[in-house]
Amino acid sequence: MSALIVCPSCDLAHCIGAAPSKERTVCARCGGLLQRAENGNIDAAIALAVSALVLFAFSNAYPLVAIQSNGSGRATTLLGAALGLYRQGHTLLASLVFFTTIAAPFLQITSLLYLLLPLRRRREAPGQRIVFRLLTRIRPWIFVEVFMLGALVALVRLAAFARVVPGVALWSCALLMFTLTALTSRTSPGQFWRWVEDRRA
Amino acid sequence: MIALQTGKSLGLILCLECRATVRALDVRYPRCPRCHAHLHPRKPHSLALTTALLLCAAVLYIPANLLPVMYTRTVFDEEKDTIMSGVLVMLHSGSWPIAVLVFVASIVVPMLKILALVVVLFSAWRGSARYRTQRSELYRMVEFIGRWSMLDVYAISLLVALVQIRSLASVAVGWGALAFGAVVVLTMVAARTFDERLLWDPPP
Numbered sequence: 001m002s003a004l005i006v007c008p009s010c011d012l013a014h015c016i017g018a019a020p021s022k023e024r025t026v027c028a029r030c031g032g033l034l035q036r037a038e039n040g041n042i043d044a045a046i047a048l049a050v051s052a053l054v055l056f057a058f059s060n061a062y063p064l065v066a067i068q069s070n071g072s073g074r075a076t077t078l079l080g081a082a083l084g085l086y087r088q089g090h091t092l093l094a095s096l097v098f099f100t101t102i103a104a105p106f107l108q109i110t111s112l113l114y115l116l117l118p119l120r121r122r123r124e125a126p127g128q129r130i131v132f133r134l135l136t137r138i139r140p141w142i143f144v145e146v147f148m149l150g151a152l153v154a155l156v157r158l159a160a161f162a163r164v165v166p167g168v169a170l171w172s173c174a175l176l177m178f179t180l181t182a183l184t185s186r187t188s189p190g191q192f193w194r195w196v197e198d199r200r201a
Numbered sequence: 202m203i204a205l206q207t208g209k210s211l212g213l214i215l216c217l218e219c220r221a222t223v224r225a226l227d228v229r230y231p232r233c234p235r236c237h238a239h240l241h242p243r244k245p246h247s248l249a250l251t252t253a254l255l256l257c258a259a260v261l262y263i264p265a266n267l268l269p270v271m272y273t274r275t276v277f278d279e280e281k282d283t284i285m286s287g288v289l290v291m292l293h294s295g296s297w298p299i300a301v302l303v304f305v306a307s308i309v310v311p312m313l314k315i316l317a318l319v320v321v322l323f324s325a326w327r328g329s330a331r332y333r334t335q336r337s338e339l340y341r342m343v344e345f346i347g348r349w350s351m352l353d354v355y356a357i358s359l360l361v362a363l364v365q366i367r368s369l370a371s372v373a374v375g376w377g378a379l380a381f382g383a384v385v386v387l388t389m390v391a392a393r394t395f396d397e398r399l400l401w402d403p404p405p
Contacts, residue, residue, distance in 0.1 A: 146349055149306075156296050161370075
């Protein structure tokens, strides 16, 4: 049995086999991604989401970096970066930083756990469709990896005139970055609905 | 030449939220049977929305580069930094890899993004049939690199949070940073409202 799918990039129709593909398939015309290789283990996805949640907690509870100069020092947390902007009256910029580095990753992790945990027990979470659509809207706005690179730039600039001490949160943030990337690639929309349909069958 | 079958010619709609392929029904506001998202054969008002957002981004690109993004006050003097002067400071202080990184992420990437979106927008609007694959690739590159321009905004937010050593030194944000953040967000939204399938649609 085969099915018809269309390319999301150029709308060309393709005939594909019914079995989920083991490797990525691309469009014959434009080279756009049709299907990615799915690693269909729901337990692995849940494990990744839980570790992401723990790393997220660490990243927020501990200081990110501290500087020391002439006997006085100062440390900041992840939230402190957004708060500093807020205190100087840049509310919009502060909310942008807050949303992309704290709110969006947190919402992604928690909404995924909300969807996947019941699914593992062959149930469906109430409001599954709404939470799923929220998840796909939030995903492009997770900027943890960009934040890490920005932190690197800030540290290099500071190192010129102060002693810079990396904090626990800097390392957990770096690990969070990799965990989130792995989590996102393992819970693509197509994969998520395949889990739902498997449970229904 | 064999006429290629597309979703549009077969009456199939792709749900952009859950990637389900749905047979288009003859109802006024079709919804995806799987995730209940609204279905559209093409993103609604794609060209108009992308043009509007892109214009805003192009206008804001000017204050983003001319206004100071950061004021540094020390006991001796007060300095204001635009994005470009920040890059030059880093270049002179010897950390040239970081200077190159910031230059590419904050100056080259936003400009390339705006130009690339103008190119794909113009060819979608004209329905040009040449270099379609290259334009598709250009669009995908814009989607991929777009987020990295936020780098400088985060660097500034950390500097602001850290460098507040009473009377010795302090860093304040400038309005250029907000304009810059707005350029990044607007170009990202512009890239998302653009429907790349318009590049491939046969002229009516």
